[in-house]
Amino acid sequence: NAGVMQNPRHLVRRRGQEARLRCSPMKGHSHVYWYRQLPEEGLKFMVYLQKENIIDESGMPKERFSAEFPKEGPSILRIQQVVRGDSAAYFCASSRQMVSGANVLTFGAGSRLTVL
Amino acid sequence: KQEVTQIPAALSVPEGENLVLNCSFTDSAIYNLQWFRQDPGKGLTSLLLIQSSQREQTSGRLNASLDKSSGRSTLYIAASQPGDSATYLCAVSPQTGANNLFFGTGTRLTVIP
Numbered sequence: 001n002a003g004v005m006q007n008p009r010h011l012v013r014r015r016g017q018e019a020r021l022r023c024s025p026m027k028g029h030s031h032v033y034w035y036r037q038l039p040e041e042g043l044k045f046m047v048y049l050q051k052e053n054i055i056d057e058s059g060m061p062k063e064r065f066s067a068e069f070p071k072e073g074p075s076i077l078r079i080q081q082v083v084r085g086d087s088a089a090y091f092c093a094s095s096r097q098m099v100s101g102a103n104v105l106t107f108g109a110g111s112r113l114t115v116l
Numbered sequence: 117k118q119e120v121t122q123i124p125a126a127l128s129v130p131e132g133e134n135l136v137l138n139c140s141f142t143d144s145a146i147y148n149l150q151w152f153r154q155d156p157g158k159g160l161t162s163l164l165l166i167q168s169s170q171r172e173q174t175s176g177r178l179n180a181s182l183d184k185s186s187g188r189s190t191l192y193i194a195a196s197q198p199g200d201s202a203t204y205l206c207a208v209s210p211q212t213g214a215n216n217l218f219f220g221t222g223t224r225l226t227v228i229p
Contacts, residue, residue, distance in 0.1 A: 003159075004159070031215070033215055033216075035217075035219075040221070041221060042120065042205070042219040042220050042221040042222065043160075043205070043207075043217075043219040044219070045216035045217060045218075048214075048215060048216060056214065056216060058216070059216065091159065091160070093160075093215075095215060104150075104162060104165060105162070105215060105217070106162075107152075107159040107160040107161075107162075108159050109157070109158050109159040110158075110159055
């Protein structure tokens with residue numbers, strides 16, 4: 001039973017390029033969450049998705065960032081025209097369908113983006 | 117807005133010592149509180165989850181307490197081992213039960229053999 005799979009684990013981009021980070025949730029999980037951890041800072045919530053739906057994107061920067069979780073395939077966090085400040089670890093988490101209250105999240109190992 | 121603070125930022129102890137990590141949060145309207153462990157280059161591992169109605173949870177050598185009204189939680193590690201060396205993160209979920217967790221910046225623990 002593979003956990004939450006993220007790839008690539010490490011990604012290097014030059015300023016102005018695009019970065020695509022992928023996340024495959026645990027088997028049986030239909031909810032995906034993206035968090036960002038800037039150097040020397042805590043993890044910050046970015047977006048919460050279900051299949052084909054964005055539920056909460058209150059933590060997403062207004063520009064250049066987008067996320068999707070298509071009916072088939074992994075969730076993708078896309079960063080256009082990257083800048084040095086985008087360098088961070090991006091963590092994906094997944095959970096089962098919420099029945100009541102908050103579910104326990106299972107986190108992936110993260111994707112570390114470095115912008116040169 | 118919820119703010120989560122963890123003190124100390126770093127801690128070194130000799131093997132075998134008992135230790136306490138602290139977490140405080142500004143908004144007591146939480147649904148639950150979790151303690152995670154983060155190893156370098158790896159993901160987060162959930163250690164303990166305390167519902168807002170609970171006072172403490174225990175797992176092996178770990179014990180987490182929650183004082184919701186004062187906005188505080190502690191993680192107690194008994195008989196520390198070098199394998200406990202990691203960063204420990206505290207996170208709270210809002211009372212709505214939503215999963216946008218608010219994380220502290222962590223305490224980096226080093227257990228010296």
